[in-house]
Amino acid sequence: MTGRRLAWMMVAAGLVAGCGDKTAQTGGKQAVLIGQASPLTGPQAHLGKDNENGVRLALDEINAAGLTLGGKKVVLELKSEDDAADPKTATTVAQKLVDEGVAGVVGHLNSGATIPASKIYSDNGIPQISPSATAVAYTSAGYKTAFRVMTNDAQQGSVLGAYAVKTLGARKIAIIDDRTAYGQGLADEVEKAVKAAGGEVVAREYTTDRSTDFMAILTSIKGKAPDLVFFGGMDPQGAPMIKQMHQLGMTAKFLGGDGVQTPAFIALAGPDAEGALASNPGLPLDAMPGGSAFKAKFEAKYGKIQNYSPYAYDAVHVLVDAMKRADSSDPAIYLAELPKTDYQGVTGRIRFDAKGDLAGGAVTLYQVKNGHWQTLETVRSGK
Numbered sequence: 001m002t003g004r005r006l007a008w009m010m011v012a013a014g015l016v017a018g019c020g021d022k023t024a025q026t027g028g029k030q031a032v033l034i035g036q037a038s039p040l041t042g043p044q045a046h047l048g049k050d051n052e053n054g055v056r057l058a059l060d061e062i063n064a065a066g067l068t069l070g071g072k073k074v075v076l077e078l079k080s081e082d083d084a085a086d087p088k089t090a091t092t093v094a095q096k097l098v099d100e101g102v103a104g105v106v107g108h109l110n111s112g113a114t115i116p117a118s119k120i121y122s123d124n125g126i127p128q129i130s131p132s133a134t135a136v137a138y139t140s141a142g143y144k145t146a147f148r149v150m151t152n153d154a155q156q157g158s159v160l161g162a163y164a165v166k167t168l169g170a171r172k173i174a175i176i177d178d179r180t181a182y183g184q185g186l187a188d189e190v191e192k193a194v195k196a197a198g199g200e201v202v203a204r205e206y207t208t209d210r211s212t213d214f215m216a217i218l219t220s221i222k223g224k225a226p227d228l229v230f231f232g233g234m235d236p237q238g239a240p241m242i243k244q245m246h247q248l249g250m251t252a253k254f255l256g257g258d259g260v261q262t263p264a265f266i267a268l269a270g271p272d273a274e275g276a277l278a279s280n281p282g283l284p285l286d287a288m289p290g291g292s293a294f295k296a297k298f299e300a301k302y303g304k305i306q307n308y309s310p311y312a313y314d315a316v317h318v319l320v321d322a323m324k325r326a327d328s329s330d331p332a333i334y335l336a337e338l339p340k341t342d343y344q345g346v347t348g349r350i351r352f353d354a355k356g357d358l359a360g361g362a363v364t365l366y367q368v369k370n371g372h373w374q375t376l377e378t379v380r381s382g383k
Contacts, residue, residue: 033100034316036105083108129147222249234260
């Protein structure tokens with residue numbers, strides 16, 4: 001028996017027996033801790049808080065409805081941690097959540113944080129469902145604890161590359177990525193798909209997820225006269241990038257992934273956002289089975305949805321659905337139920353393939369028109 005497993009059993013036994021103040025504080029119910037990890041400070045905090053609030057909403061609703069496991073009433077409690085979208089911080093956060101005795105984790109937001117954290121959860125047998133990490137490397141490690149409720153970058157990148165060439169008519173394409181697991185991984189998939197569709201990659205440039213000055217990179221790219229610039233990265237970089245493209249008089253189309261398909265991108269880029277294109281794994285919010293109802297209750301409580309909160313909300317429900325089927329919140333028991341998941345969530349039907357990836361996902365293309373992201377088309381994966 002591992003030390004982590006023994007510690008979890010001791011915590012659970014103490015709660016069930018009613019020992020200490022914790023049980024009294026929860027009205028005599030067994031407290032089950034659910035972890036959440038995302039950037040809650042820094043330039044991506046708007047996305048991290050969005051995830052956190054999606055988790056909070058799900059926990060509040062489940063607790064209000066009542067939950068019984070193993071014949072005992074249960075209350076779900078949130079343990080939320082700030083990983084600052086940083087790989088090293090993410091491992092510290094993951095170990096902290098493990099040490100605190102969480103029964104499962106929703107997170108992390110970024111692939112670069114999710115991937116190193118996943119080994120810690122795996123080593124300790126803690127189920128992890130990311131609502132937003134799309135890098136192929138996350139689930140390809142083979143950890144039995146790792147799942148995601150969003151389409152991965154192999155699916156998203158293939159759609160983006162083909163769309164750039166076949167639908168947008170771009171023949172010469174420049175690619176920039178932020179060197180994160182997400183940005184570089186998505187850019188790699190786009191490059192493969194562009195070439196497969198008959199397009200030419202005329203430039204492949206790199207920046208960081210902290211940079212805001214892209215003039216040197218863009219000046220170099222401008223000389224190669226691309227029809228389209230693809231950026232693999234997040235909105236704090238995507239917004240100044242498109243502004244600087246226009247300052248240089250570049251007429252190339254701007255295309256990004258889900259990291260830039262946010263309200264914040266439009267707010268940061270202002271009028272320069274007009275015409276920008278981006279994809280997002282999954283259906284548009286208004287086309288999700290529970291999208292309209294989710295939007296109404298979420299925005300009434302937390303304000304405008306940024307991006308991934310419906311997926312964070314669904315991730316909680318998938319964890320709890322597995323607990324219900326196992327009649328236990330013990331990770332060693334309910335983990336076996338997660339691969340069998342067939343859950344109808346807000347975002348759609350959730351099933352996992354052998355790797356823990358979402359089966360049968362979709363990718364939707366959007367364009368900024370009149371200051372808002374407008375849906376162009378949805379491509380369903382054959383997976």
